[in-house]
Amino acid sequence: MRVEVADLTSFREAARGLLVRGVSPDQVLFSEERERQSSLLTVDAPPRSAPVAGLSVPPAFLDLAERVACHRAPERWGSLYRVLWRLTHGERKLLEVVSDEDVYRLHTLAKAVQRDAHKMKAFVRFRKVEREGEEYFIAWHRPDHLIVRHVAPFFARRFPSMRWSILTPDASVSWDLEKLSYGPGVPRSEAPEGDALEEMWSTYYASTFNPARLNVRAMRAEMPQKHWATLPEARLIPELVRGAPERTARMVRPRIEVSDASLYLPEHRDLASLARAAQGCKACPLHERATRTVFGEGPVGARVMLVGEQPGDTEDREGRPFIGPAGQLLDDVLAQVGLNRQELYVTNAVKHFGWMGDEKQRLHAKPGRREVLACKAWLEAEVAQVKPRMIVCLGATAAQSFLGPGFRINLSRGQVFETPWAPAWMATFHPSALLRMPDERARAQARSHFEADLRKVAETVRAAME
Template identity: 40%
Template sequence: MTLASEVDRDGWRDHARRLLQAGIAPEQVTWTVEGRREAGELDLSPSAIFPEQGSDPIAPPVRISKTLLSLINTALLHSNEDRFDLAYRILYRAQSIPGLHRNPADPDMLKLNRHAKAIRRDIHKMHAFVRFRKIGDSAGREQFVAWFEPDHHITQAVAPFFRNRFTGMDWLIVTPGASIAWDGQKLSVGPGGCKDDVPQEDVIEAEWRTYYANIFNPARVKIGAMKSEMPMKYWKNLPEAELIPSLLEQAGTRVEAMVARGQEDMLFEDRMDKPAANLPTSLDQLYTLLEQQTDAPMEKFSDRLVRGIGPDHADLMIIGEQPGDQEDREGRPFVGPAGQLLDRVFEETGIDRQQTFLTNAVKRFKYTQRGKRRLHETPNVGEINYYRWWIEQEIRLVDPRLVVALGATAARSLTGKPVKISRHRGEILSGADGRSILITVHPSYLLRIPDEQGRQVEYAKFVRDLQLANQFVRQERTSR
């Protein structure tokens, strides 16, 4: 059976269905792809001839579970040339063994699962390590190209991801096997190319190298983990990779400088306004006490207290600024547009929202009424300071391994002073109580960026910050 290309999954399914209906066993079938013979493969097999249909015009149905079909569709993108034979053999066996895909010890299923796992990992790496280079502008749209070398035939499969992520710009991604492009209207697939077809540097990379050098934390360097998450085969395509050797060499000196700077300029203030004997012993008690306070700032604030949400004890705690209009109406944090964007980043970084504690530095919605609309108004220093003690108690009760402050208000709530996010972003800091803190932007900041390309750059930075948070929490779990 000859397929049109290495990714001709539709052709494989059509041929496999006809073969099964004709009752042809796997050992009677050889699968190949047009063009492989040009690479030196000698194919002397004759063309397939199907048995003539008998008097019964109704072909027997082909039965396959959705789970197995999805697994096969993924595994067929593998570079191993036996994948089509393997998939047909499994499909043939599944007609008489319906539960075959549920047997992880079966040799064929074991191999199919390994293929599918390799494809998922290769797709993840392509999502993470494609680096675009700007080549110009056309009709008001910026144009970018990128070079990538996947291990498997995944280029067409990842095209929708890049279209959805980079809708606002024209781009071309070249790989050895195929190229994909987006012009703002449609996705196109073309032949592969070579690295020399793509520019190797542009003006954006100088800014990116500066950013990477600033967020590189020498105190938390783990070479093994770095190479596992960012294999060295991808380093040659990453502009930041050339900085890593020198940054590692300077790690000892930089750690000493960080310690000295921390002693000179303490970011966090100690604070404990109430005696330990009066501290609340549960989150419910904490919020009940806060609702009973008569001295809370109320001018321009909603009457409704929006409580934090999540497990009573969570490894990761995320603090935003204050509830928005939608959060105030529903009584839950992060359910508006900023919360939806945060959910998207959670999905990309592998953070489980159900296992994360979400709350706000200021517990009520501050707004200005404009007709029927309630417009967000930033809380002032006094209002932030009022809720500081309550945030500290919330952190004490949840007892997270890492607290992430989203935006300047949350950062000030933790530190007691104004914070320049760009200076501390991307670092794991130690709070006044020794608890680990990470400071980054609020997702609403991303929603306010008018330029699509600028928004994509900042979005990528935000994703990296939450990836760092997730990796830190995982490392802390395994080290204790």
């Protein structure tokens, strides 16, 4: 007897009917409904049957069946029915016998589906598009198995405030902020190619890449090349792999090679002399690839000193701090809260731009602890000359340059402390962190906190002047 099924629901209906009629596994051949073939042996699936007393299966089988049904193997339905038959014919504890051939086969199929689901969760990359004036996010992915419905609830929980669609060759799913809806498969050609968020994600990926832990074979196993076409970071991998030996050597280089910038401090330490001397600083390896040292700027006696992490690409080319996209956002918020940037001293904890990639696309690389420590002498010299009433650290790196690696922005953001460096000291977000947030609601909330923190700075300084 041939029975055609399309999904787990139709399988359950067919299997119930077969069990009621006493059809054993060796008497039935399951086939995919979408592959209908005319055959004298083909029969319609048994009609929906009413519940039969005593016919029940362990919950563990239902959970296992849900995953196995997502596999592409045509024999999965037959394997499920064999185990179901045995469970309902005296082998109630069959699933506990993991060495059983039928049970082992089901678990093998289920594990393959789980691995595929894990890869979908890891490798889906949304591209932002505009639809009727609103943000919408679309991703295209090629799973190994039929897992769209299985994995879709995860993305609804993960991105509840985004309108999105995930397209695959087999099926598609969309989230409208309230419910999931499913549709047919979509070819790769109908998916968007890229957006501005890819640059941010690529920057993040490059900055977190650890060359010392590189295992190319494991990388290819965990990130199959068939997914690379839809992963924006994939284009960085060849360069990151090529540069891994050199970066690893720099990471394990003896500490004696990283000197203290105090060796480069001039005898006369006014701001102009410090800025000139800093141009020749080689206290850490960052100077090797940076265009120039980007020193702080602002008046001596500035009441507020803003300290960021390090210069960005624009700052490195122009030689001034905070003049790129993050600087523009900072200027906007300063103006909103009544702080005049021209009256502030603006600098960074690290004076050279650390980057990865090639000259065409220089990607930010977060400075390590040793770069921060090597550059600390310049920062302390600036503080000594400016003598600010308040220091505001933008981001964790800047804050940790003063208080050490144990400081956490999420625990102490916006709080004012008295420190040896200034009567008032505060840490808040780095403006670039706001620019990197893909979720509009989270970005708006973070900006609100950022504005509130800088407004507190303005109020603190005004109170000190009264």
